[in-house]
Amino acid sequence: EVQLVESGGGLVQPGGSLKLSCAASGFTFSGSAMHWVRQASGKGLEWVGRIRSKANSYATAYAASVKGRFTISRDDSKNTAYLQMNSLKTEDTAVYYCAGGPPVYYYMDVWGKGTTVTVSS
């Protein structure tokens, strides 16, 4: 079964840090581009960033709203992607989805169920 399972969400104070994990199974993780997408309560989807495969030099790209604060990485030996979030702001509060897709065209054909991040004092 194709599956992505996110973990690591929780409550954090403004200015704090959190690291999310995304464990993959049932598909060729190492060949896939991996994305993070977030959704604030009652709002639409916002693309956060992506990491390409080893064959594409693990290249990363980020939305302007998180650039310089968030870092995406991956460990192909563990079939896991990560989202390191630093200097968190209240506006980062959202459900964070991990999603996978083909290595070149950046649509997302596999999605996790999401993990909730709440930034509040």
Added chain:
Amino acid sequence: EIVMTQSPATLSVSPGERATLSCRASQSVSSNLAWYQQKPGQAPRLLIYGASTRATGIPARFSGSGSGTEFTLTISSLQSEDFAVYYCQQYNNWPPPYTFGQGTKLEIK
């Protein structure tokens, strides 16, 4: 940044009827356009990529069309399970971000 605009924001349609959802890009994205369906409390699900190719397991009543800046998702005969929010997303490779539209809520009339 490419801005994606979906219309209408809400669409009321009766079961068995056709639904037509629109998505417009602020500049050409060629055919690099995907559609997703999201039901309450669930993750999005890929329906269409490449503007017109159905994803694996997606029923034939879902079809996509368009290129450049104008795109359409058509659901030919609405089933009860089709009432949801639909998002378009452009993934023109460079530069990012790969932006989503604001969504169209398809509700039962």
